[in-house]
Amino acid sequence: MKIAFTTKEPTWDSMMEARFGRAEYVVLYDEESGDITIHNNADIAAQEHGAGPKMAQAMADLKADVIITGNGPGENAHAVLSKMGTTIFVGAGEISVSDAYKAYQENRLEKF
Amino acid sequence: MMKEIVVISGKGGTGKTSITAALASLAKESCIVVDCDVDAADLHLLLQPDFAHQEDFYSGKIAHIDKTLCRNCGRCADVCRFDAIDFKEGHYVIDALSCEGCGYCSHVCRPHAIVMSERNVGSWYHSHTKYGNEMIHAKLNIGAENSGKLVAKVKKEGKAIALAENKSLLIVDGSPGIGCPVVSSLSGANFVLLVTEPTLSGLHDLKRVYEVVKRFRIKAGCIINKYDLNTTVCSQIEQFLEEESILHVKSIPYMTAFSQAMIEGKTVTEYTDPVLKKLLEESFETIKQTLGV
Numbered sequence: 001m002k003i004a005f006t007t008k009e010p011t012w013d014s015m016m017e018a019r020f021g022r023a024e025y026v027v028l029y030d031e032e033s034g035d036i037t038i039h040n041n042a043d044i045a046a047q048e049h050g051a052g053p054k055m056a057q058a059m060a061d062l063k064a065d066v067i068i069t070g071n072g073p074g075e076n077a078h079a080v081l082s083k084m085g086t087t088i089f090v091g092a093g094e095i096s097v098s099d100a101y102k103a104y105q106e107n108r109l110e111k112f
Numbered sequence: 113m114m115k116e117i118v119v120i121s122g123k124g125g126t127g128k129t130s131i132t133a134a135l136a137s138l139a140k141e142s143c144i145v146v147d148c149d150v151d152a153a154d155l156h157l158l159l160q161p162d163f164a165h166q167e168d169f170y171s172g173k174i175a176h177i178d179k180t181l182c183r184n185c186g187r188c189a190d191v192c193r194f195d196a197i198d199f200k201e202g203h204y205v206i207d208a209l210s211c212e213g214c215g216y217c218s219h220v221c222r223p224h225a226i227v228m229s230e231r232n233v234g235s236w237y238h239s240h241t242k243y244g245n246e247m248i249h250a251k252l253n254i255g256a257e258n259s260g261k262l263v264a265k266v267k268k269e270g271k272a273i274a275l276a277e278n279k280s281l282l283i284v285d286g287s288p289g290i291g292c293p294v295v296s297s298l299s300g301a302n303f304v305l306l307v308t309e310p311t312l313s314g315l316h317d318l319k320r321v322y323e324v325v326k327r328f329r330i331k332a333g334c335i336i337n338k339y340d341l342n343t344t345v346c347s348q349i350e351q352f353l354e355e356e357s358i359l360h361v362k363s364i365p366y367m368t369a370f371s372q373a374m375i376e377g378k379t380v381t382e383y384t385d386p387v388l389k390k391l392l393e394e395s396f397e398t399i400k401q402t403l404g405v
Contacts, residue, residue: 018300019299075324110329
């Protein structure tokens with residue numbers, strides 16, 4: 001599984017960002033290979049309108065199977081993500097990325 | 113831990129900004145105030161900030177024609193869907209108000225005479241209010257529109273100050289409607305205060321905006337302002353709050369003190385009406401208890 005986290009800083013130790021479209025960074029963890037890759041989301045965060053749907057596109061490009069975030073995507077972004085079949089977990093907006101991953105593994109996150 | 117309260121209403125004229133200002137005047141220096149209702153910003157009329165620090169804000173694009181490269185072929189004007197390119201005194205010129213920044217003209221311009229640049233849509237400010245709050249707010253240029261980007265910017269600045277100065281609260285005057293700026297106002301909030309009134313449109317817009325709040329799973333409370341104007345709709349609102357498990361923070365009767373205070377450029381808590389002041393103080397206490405601050 002490739003898991004995308006919306007974060008404030010470009011590290012695994014970062015705090016999570018509650019916002020979806022306008023999160024500062026996306027930390028992508030590939031469970032199979034163990035690789036962690038960082039994506040700077042500044043371009044999308046600086047969109048005048050429609051940051052959410054563009055973020056959904058970015059998730060498709062990153063081939064994320066799972067998204068872990070805080071509030072969850074808005075209606076437009078969600079329409080795209082549900083067509084893609086991406087699983088979204090919310091409620092992880094105020095913890096660290098590693099705690100969010102742990103909560104995901106232990107099935108403690110709410111499915112959007 | 114800093115908590116973020118966003119005040120929204122869906123419908124205009126319910127008293128959202130008056131109540132936001134009242135909360136800010138009660139919270140004093142413990143809070144940072146952010147005005148995300150940038151299209152029709154009016155929180156500053158009540159809180160009277162000093163506009164101490166100003167920065168330009170850029171959002172979206174605008175086309176510019178370099179006259180020295182332009183061959184006057186007119187392809188740009190032909191393709192513009194917004195009629196934003198006029199032929200004046202022998203030159204093609206961009207009408208800044210009509211240009212939507214789509215970039216089609218720049219794309220078809222063979223001599224590359226049209227460049228797209230960042231559009232200056234207004235300014236944002238870091239101020240101090242007369243109630244001791246620090247305030248982040250913005251002012252748009254004529255014809256410019258609010259955006260999720262601008263809302264995210266003012267909120268981010270407000271949050272950074274709140275965290276750096278160890279403030280317990282961020283009070284946000286949210287954007288109207290249910291679109292992009294509202295989504296941007298809401299995301300990251302710990303509590304949403306819905307201000308409504310007992311009219312059909314008040315209830316309709318409350319339900320509509322609550323759909324957005326619910327989607328983001330943010331805890332919500334509601335103030336029914338002018339509750340005694342229509343008892344039938346008021347009980348429909350109360351029923352809706354109960355069905356959705358929304359905290360009924362307070363019902364406030366119709367009071368001319370709201371408009372009187374506004375005319376005097378004061379918050380309703382500063383304007384001397386002890387009954388109203390008490391209702392708002394109690395509301396603020398209820399919200400603080402819910403948030404644990």
